[in-house]
Amino acid sequence: MKKITLTLFVIAAVGNLAAHIIENADLSFYTKPFLMPLLMVYFSVSSVEKKSLLNFGLLALLFSWAGDVVLMFQDRGELYFMMGLGSFLLAHVIYIFTYKKARWEEEENGLLPTQKIRYVFILVLAGCGLVYVLLPKLGELTIPVIIYASIIVAMTIFALNRFGFxxxxxxGLVFLGAVLFMMSDSILAINKFMEPLPIAGFWIMLTYILAQFTIVQGLLLHKKREPSS
Structure with a gap:
């Protein structure tokens, strides 16, 4: 079941990415809604030690799926974009709690305080830089976008804080996924608010699919630490 589900997820992902390259709107429309449900099944049937971790992860994927579906209709009005933004915002908040579940109680070879400050500064600077560039174009969406950007940066920082735990x-996989999520949302924002990018849909979905898969895979690889002898 695990291999079958993963194979179906890869097929749906390749189909969706190909749709953006060949500009086949129908193929994109019919493959996108299957991505997160297939990943949810894959997550469920794979070995997860903590039931609470599984539940939080599935909930984050569920809200991501809701965001995917709603954003498919954003051309019908700004309300759909706002609803999609809200769904993904909830997904990021839930991912924060998921990362807190996927941690050891005691640290082992963690980052030095100066290292943490340095890496957090880079993430915050990236988020603030994007908002600063977009600010003149946001209009009534200024506050929602600032809130969303703050949450996704916080989600990435919580992924960083798993180092040593x-x-x-x-x-590595979870943090990579969080960074890819930031990249995907950044490309989407630039494409929507500033200027259309070449095959933007392909790059948005490529980074998004890789982000969700690497986060799930990283969570699956989190194991209870064996007590020291």
Whole structure:
């Protein structure tokens, strides 16, 4: 079941990415809604030690799916974009709680305080820089976009804070996924509010699909630490 679900997810992902390259709106429309449900099934049937971690992760994917579907109709009005933004905002908040569940109680070879400050500064600077560039174009969406940008930066910082509280592989995949999520949303925002980018849909979905998959895979690789002898 695990391999079958993963194969179907890859097929849906490749189909959706190909749709953006060949500009086939129908193929994109019919593949996108299957991405997160398939990833949810894959997450469910894979080995997860903590039921609460599974539930939080599935809830984040569920709100992501809702955001995916709603944003498919954003050309019908700004309300759909706002609803999609709200769905993803909730997904990021839930991911924050998920990351807090996927941590050891005690730190092991964690980051030094100066290192944490440095990396957090880079993430905050990236988020603030994007908002600053977009600000003249946001209009009535200024406050919602600032709130959303703050939450996704916070989500990425919480992913960073797992360093030393999980295995290197689990940390690396989850943090990579969080950064890719920031990249995906940044491309989407620039494409929507500033100027259309070449095959923007492809790059948005590529970074988004990779983000969700690497986060899920990283969470699956989080294991309870064996007690030291």
């Amino acid at each position: 999980t295995s290197q592989t689990s940390f």
